Amino acid sequence: MKNWAGNLEYSAARIVRPESLATLTDVVASAATVKALGSRHSFSRVGDTVGTHVLLDGLPQEITIAENRQSVRVGGGISYGTLCRVLEDGGLAIHNLASLPHISVAGAIQTGTHGSGVNNQALAGAVQAIELIRPSGEQVRLTPSDGDAFFSSVVGLGALGVVTAVDLAVVPSFLMRQRVFEDLPWAAALDNFPALVSSAYSVSLFTDYSGPNIAQVWLKATADEPALTDLFGARAATVARHPLPDMSAENCTQQMDQPGRWLDRLPHFRHEFTPSNGDELQSEFILPLEHAPAAITAIQKLAGKLSPLLFISEIRTGAADDFWLSPFYQQQSVAFHFTWKLLQAEVEAFLPELEDALRPFGSRPHWGKLFTPTSYDFELLYPRFADFRARAAANDPEAKFRNPLLDAIFGVQAASTR
Ligand SMILES: Cc1cc2nc3c(=O)[nH]c(=O)nc-3n(C[C@H](O)[C@H](O)[C@H](O)COP(=O)(O)OP(=O)(O)OC[C@H]3O[C@@H](n4cnc5c(N)ncnc54)[C@H](O)[C@@H]3O)c2cc1C
Structure with missing residues (x-):
């Protein structure tokens, strides 16, 4: 069985699709190593196991x-x-x-x-x-x-x-409108970053970090937010856009400020049209919002190396939460997402340079996307990291839920002999 992107074949010796909670419980209790999988949209091996994969859709x-x-x-x-x-x-x-x-x-x-x-x-x-x-x-x-x-x-x-x-x-339930602005000058974006990313309920910047402008800014606004006609010198798009400039917007959620249901505006892609697999890889790095302009400047210095590997990059934000391993743990954050071409070896060879550039800003990698696990000091990045590791070891003394990626993140647990 492969993941959505097809970049990895899972290692499980068997796949079980229980039809009752009792069967699922028995499978978990009796397996030597076991891992649940969802819709297999992760690009990393976070959900891999050599033992039993349980799928919950039955x-x-x-x-x-x-x-x-x-x-x-x-x-x-x-x-x-x-x-x-x-x-x-x-x-x-x-x-x-x-x-x-x-x-x-x-x-x-x-x-x-x-x-x-x-x-x-x-x-x-x-x-x-x-x-x-x-x-x-x-x-x-x-x-x-x-x-x-x-x-x-x-x-x-x-x-x-x-x-x-x-x-x-x-x-x-609430109504939303979506509007795309084009060619936002980087200089204006960097000077006004907090205001820019606060200009609607949900804001995404799409860029390849080359040139003087951000290609697209997607604003998803609730019905009671004013419709913006000006965005720091960017142009309002006159037709619907796909984040990739040469792709049709047919698969994208409706734009042009047309009011619609929240579920038809919040995602970028329409539920009925998105392909079930895709020729792409992804990485994402999350860091404190106040470091966004400096982090962008650091990424821009790598634009020449990024461009052969990159389809597009998206910059988003998120509010703080209290979940110990959340990349948003107790910090208002900016997230730098990279949609890579399906060139895994080349992407993995380049990632350390990008990760080094973002490290001074306290960058935390998205667990479900590609990153270099051994290059992070997770105890420094996550105040409750050691507590999580201790809790996992106490809960799971036989390391049933562990796999090589989790071992790389947390260190090999004593009973973890896979
Ligand atoms: C096209 C595409 C777009 C994406 N867009 C975004 C985005 O906008 N924002 C973003 O943050 N990420 C995004 N992602 C990444 C994706 O959301 C995450 O990788 C997410 O984990 C995928 O969920 P899944 O159900 O496919 O999980 P899986 O890949 O199936 O599993 C992920 C992890 O969750 C665990 N898990 C799954 N089900 C269970 C369960 N029932 N109990 C315990 N553990 C479980 C697995 O063991 C594994 O560790 C995108 C991925 C793709 C392919």
Whole structure:
């Protein structure tokens, strides 16, 4: 079995698709090494195992809106695309989405997946309760009142348990408009960065870091935000755009300030059109928002080396959260995303240079994308990193949920002999 991008073949000796929670629990309890997989949209080997892969899409697909309409209980294998439609039918919404809706809820929150917006937390920010199967088969339900057990488990890289359900905070359904601006001068962007990224509910900058201008700025605004006609000297696009200049906008969510449902504007790509696999790789680095202009200047110095490898880069923002391994942990952040051509060896050879350029700014890599794990001092980057490692070792003494990437991140656990 391969991941979405096709850049990696998983190593699992067997794949199990349980149809009941009881079977899933038995599989987890009896396996020597086991890992849950979601929609396989990660580019890194974070979800790999040599043992058993469990896929949760055979379980009853539960989506239950709470009576008070403040939250929704979502089964572990469900995708945001499915969830969003049920919520919208019920007049509800979630605060933010990633660039595409096809990813699973559990897989997304486990890696700290995010959208954009200075006031918007990553998708994990909506989690009010999480239910996991521990390595022994024990089932636990954790809420913020469980303190450390909860805040370690939500963004957990699959290392603390198999997530069988989450309760997510919901809000009343809302309308949004999307507008693309083109050719924003870099000088104006750097001088006004906080104002620029705060100019709508969700703002994304698309660039290849060459030339004097940012190619595109996507603004996703709620209905009560004023429509902007000027954006620091950029031009409002007169036709719909794809982030890649020579691609048709047919697969993109509607633009040109047309009001629409939140689920049809927050992602960049339409649920019904996005391909199920793609010829691309991705990396992303998240760092404190105040360092954005200096980090951009550092990346611009690498533009000549980036361009042969890069389809496009996207700059987003996110609000702070309290999940121990979240790249947004206790810092308002800017995220530098890179969509690479499917040239894995070349990308991996270049990544250390890019990672070195961003290191002085406290850059944290996206767990589900490509990065060089051994080049980071994660204890320096994540104040609760050592606590997470200790908790994982105590929860999972036989290192069932570990794999080579997690060993590279956390160090090889004593019982981890794979
Ligand atoms: C085209 C594309 C666009 C993307 N856009 C964005 C974006 O806008 N923002 C962003 O931040 N990221 C983005 N990503 C990255 C993606 O969101 C993450 O890699 C995310 O983890 C994918 O979710 P998944 O369900 O595919 O997880 P998988 O890749 O299947 O798994 C990821 C991790 O979660 C664990 N896991 C999965 N399910 C469970 C479970 N039930 N219990 C415990 N652990 C579990 C796995 O073991 C693994 O460690 C994008 C990826 C692609 C391919």
